[in-house]
Amino acid sequence: MKAWxxxxxxxxxxxxxxxxxxxxxxxxxxxxxxxxxxxxxxYNQGSLLTLTLLHLRTVLVATVAATIVAVALAILVTRPxxxxxxxxxxxxxxxxxSFPPVAVLALAVPAVGFGEKxxxxxxxxxxxxxxxxxxxxxxxxxxGNVMEAARGAGMTGWQRLxxxxxxxxxxxxxxxxxxxVVIGLATATIGSTVAAKTLGEVxxxxxxxxNLAFVLQxxxxxxxxxxxxxxGLSAIERYAARRMGRETA
Amino acid sequence: MIEIEGITKRYDETTVVDNVSLVIEPRTIAVIVGTxxxxxxxxLRMINRLVEPTSGVxxxxxxxxxxxxxxxxxxxxxYAIQGHGLFPHRTVAQNIATVPLLLGWDKDRIKARVDELMxxxxxxxxxxxxxxxxxxxxxxxxxxxxxxALAAEPNVLLMDEPFGALDPIIRTKAQEDLLAIQxxxxxxxxxxxxxxEEAVHMGDKIAVMDAGKVLQYAKPAEILARPANGFVxxxxxxxxxPFRLLSLGRVxxxxxxxxxxxxxxxxxxxxxxxLAELLWAGRPALPVKDGDGKLxxxxxxxxxxxxxxxx
Numbered sequence: 050m051k052a053w054x055x056x057x058x059x060x061x062x063x064x065x066x067x068x069x070x071x072x073x074x075x076x077x078x079x080x081x082x083x084x085x086x087x088x089x090x091x092y093n094q095g096s097l098l099t100l101t102l103l104h105l106r107t108v109l110v111a112t113v114a115a116t117i118v119a120v121a122l123a124i125l126v127t128r129p130x131x132x133x134x135x136x137x138x139x140x141x142x143x144x145x146x147s148f149p150p151v152a153v154l155a156l157a158v159p160a161v162g163f164g165e166k167x168x169x170x171x172x173x174x175x176x177x178x179x180x181x182x183x184x185x186x187x188x189x190x191x192x193g194n195v196m197e198a199a200r201g202a203g204m205t206g207w208q209r210l211x212x213x214x215x216x217x218x219x220x221x222x223x224x225x226x227x228x229x230v231v232i233g234l235a236t237a238t239i240g241s242t243v244a245a246k247t248l249g250e251v252x253x254x255x256x257x258x259x260n261l262a263f264v265l266q267x268x269x270x271x272x273x274x275x276x277x278x279x280x281g282l283s284a285i286e287r288y289a290a291r292r293m294g295r296e297t298a
Numbered sequence: 299m300i301e302i303e304g305i306t307k308r309y310d311e312t313t314v315v316d317n318v319s320l321v322i323e324p325r326t327i328a329v330i331v332g333t334x335x336x337x338x339x340x341x342l343r344m345i346n347r348l349v350e351p352t353s354g355v356x357x358x359x360x361x362x363x364x365x366x367x368x369x370x371x372x373x374x375x376x377y378a379i380q381g382h383g384l385f386p387h388r389t390v391a392q393n394i395a396t397v398p399l400l401l402g403w404d405k406d407r408i409k410a411r412v413d414e415l416m417x418x419x420x421x422x423x424x425x426x427x428x429x430x431x432x433x434x435x436x437x438x439x440x441x442x443x444x445x446x447a448l449a450a451e452p453n454v455l456l457m458d459e460p461f462g463a464l465d466p467i468i469r470t471k472a473q474e475d476l477l478a479i480q481x482x483x484x485x486x487x488x489x490x491x492x493x494x495e496e497a498v499h500m501g502d503k504i505a506v507m508d509a510g511k512v513l514q515y516a517k518p519a520e521i522l523a524r525p526a527n528g529f530v531x532x533x534x535x536x537x538x539x540p541f542r543l544l545s546l547g548r549v550x551x552x553x554x555x556x557x558x559x560x561x562x563x564x565x566x567x568x569x570x571x572x573l574a575e576l577l578w579a580g581r582p583a584l585p586v587k588d589g590d591g592k593l594x595x596x597x598x599x600x601x602x603x604x605x606x607x608x609x
Contacts, residue, residue: 198383200348201456202396202446203373216387292430293386 059280066273070098073266080262090262092251101270104247107240108233111169115176116226123184124210142181145174150236154243168240168247175236176229183225187218220290227282234275238267299324300345300454300486305354307340307510314340316510317354322503324359324453327480327487329501331494331533337510338490342456345488346375358454373397376455376485380462382443384431390416390442391427397450415445418479437468444476448483457489461496473500494533498522498542506530519546523608540606545570549586552605553595558583563597565589573602 069076073091080090091097119142125131126138150171157167191214199213241249248267255263300322307315315337322328330338343349345356347368356363363371384393391412398408413423419441431439440460447455460476461469473496480487491497497504498518505515506529514526522543525531534542549572550565562585563572576584576599583598 192383192386194379194381194383195385196383197348197379198377198385198443198446201346201372201377201379201383203369203371203400205369208400213385293432 059277062273063277066270066277069266070101070270073097076266080266083262083265084260088258088260088262092254092263092266094254095246095250097248097251097266097270100246100248100250101274104234104237104249104271105274107165107168107237107245107247108172108230111172111233111237112176112226112230114169115173115229116180118173119177119180119225120184120222123181123188127185127188128206138181139185142178146178148174150175150239151242154239158243163244165240165245167243168237168245171240172233172236176233179228179232180222180225183228184218184222187221188214191217217293220286220293223282223286223289227279227286230282231275231279234271234278238271299357299359300488301355301357301360302341302345303355303357305341305344305351305356307337307344307349308352313510315344315351318507318510318512320505320512320515322486322488324486325484326502327477327489327500328503328505329497330488330490330505330507331492331497332507333492333533336507338507339458341507342458342488342490345454345456346372346377348372373400373450374452374454376447376450376452378444378447378455378457378460380459382431382439382460382463384439384443384446386431389428389430390421390434391423393431393442394446394449396446401450403450411449411451415448418482419445419475421445437464437472440464440468440472441475444472444479448479448485451483453486455485455487457487459491460489462491469496476500494535495538495542498545506533519543519608522546541570541573543608544568544573544602544606547605549597550588550594552597552601553586554598554601556583556596557593558585558596558598560584562587562591562593565594569597569602569605572597573599573606576602 077090084090122138122142126135153171153174154167157170161167161170195213195217196209199209204212237245237247238249238252240247241253248271251267251270252264255261255265255267300320302318302320302322305315305318306313318337318341320328330341332338340349344351345358345363347363358375385396388396394412394415395408398411403411412427416423416426421438421441426434426438431442434442440463444457444460447457461472464472476487477500479485489496489500491500498521501518503515504518504521506513506521506526508529514521514530521530522534522539525534545568547569548565549563549567549569552569552572553565558581560579560581561575563575565586565588572584576582576597582600583596585593586595586597588594
């Protein structure tokens with residue numbers, strides 16, 4: 050009985066989310082009490098569906114770019130030839146993380162203009178660290194006798210990386226991507242302050258016009274997306290780890 | 299044939315392997331035995347160049363092992379290690395197919411070889427081939443590890459404490475399996491262990507190492523009968539010595555004419571086991587049977603006791 054309860058809850062959340070994005074009108078009576086002076090209860094300056102898709106696209110593009118760069122960097126510094134760059138790359142990635150996203154936006158706008166670009170830059174820099182850290186941990190803690198066997202079998206450095214190291218690191222790297230995606234989903238809302246088309250637009254519109262219904266619906270969609278995507282990636286991670294006989298907590 | 303000529307390995311100031319020379323005859327098992335830190339594993343790893351020597355040459359069938367790129371050399375040499383090191387993300391069949399795949403064998407040949415090895419190791423290819431290593435028992439994992447090392451039909455197999463992680467009953471079985479497979483394929487095996495019992499049981503020749511040097515390299519009987527110095531003698535263990543010497547001989551070589559009462563002992567059992575049987579049965583003699591169950595004579599306590607001392 051208990052095993053399918055979480056799955057059922059997630060399914061209900063997904064149905065609710067899709068229904069709300071596709072046909073927000075149905076939920077108008079629920080949000081109406083949160084508005085004042087006859088203000089609209091449902092965001093009316095654009096389609097919620099389009100904004101959600103654009104929001105997801107922004108996060109996807111930034112995460113894919115961050116994954117490629119972070120994993121490549123982690124591979125580079127775990128090779129014998131790149132070992133001396135390890136401290137440097139660590140501090141570089143840490144700097145990316147310690148910049149507040151708003152500051153990145155403020156600095157990026159003069160350089161690349163308003164719109165999606167500064168948001169992508171901020172999300173990219175923000176996504177690097179968790180993926181890099183996890184990839185580094187995974188690649189430096191591979192089981193010694195497995196690596197010994199790979200060398201002893203006559204695999205070249207490249208073959209060891211592609212056939213053994215990366216597959217074995219996949220679950221942990223995936224964990225980093227998951228963190229990065231969730232941070233990105235939340236941070237992308239700030240992008241709307243520099244005119245990126247994201248769900249932040251709804252929240253900001255609500256804040257400007259003192260409309261609690263707008264703030265709530267923007268926030269809830271982002272939260273529901275984050276929860277569902279987090280769970281989905283966790284499931285993939287568990288599957289990958291289980292195949293290797295490793296249990297994740 | 300493997301010729302190790304004046305091999306030395308130094309890490310900074312520490313000499314791990316010190317001017318070692320050994321010749322290992324083809325189709326034999328050489329066991330390198332020593333305490334931990336004696337340099338035995340380093341010596342083994344220099345044969346397939348997982349470690350590069352500071353000086354000296356290792357020749358395989360007359361060719362310097364540095365004459366081909368290291369990864370190519372390793373594909374031609376089997377390598378089995380303690381804790382087997384199976385790839386956890388690959389199935390049993392994929393694990394065994396590792397080296398043939400690297401060598402670019404075609405699919406049918408790989409499948410035939412994997413099936414052959416799995417059958418040889420009493421693992422049903424249909425049932426176990428698609429499983430992942432963590433679904434197997436320790437003994438099965440060890441067998442897959444050796445099967446993987448043998449997959450590309452190497453002439454030489456290097457083994458680093460391959461039975462170290464097994465419990466005693468499975469270990470004995472694994473040792474018997476290895477001996478049978480060595481006979482079948484005629485592989486030259488170099489096995490590293492710290493267990494003198496295993497060395498005496500498995501080795502055609504034993505090299506005893508301490509502090510990077512080979513103290514004695516000889517047949518097991520020679521090592522037991524005439525240890526080169528105090529260290530070898532300690533390692534042999536004076537209280538075990540007569541029994542180890544007996545364990546080298548087969549019952550059929552100690553058969554005396556005549557009959558005896560009691561359960562017959564097979565002729566290919568070790569003399570040590572026969573003595574144990576005799577002592578436990580409380581009889582001075584027991585009959586001996588050959589492979590077909592035919593009685594061929596008897597074995598006596600008196601006869602075995604004589605053989606428990608070097609001639």
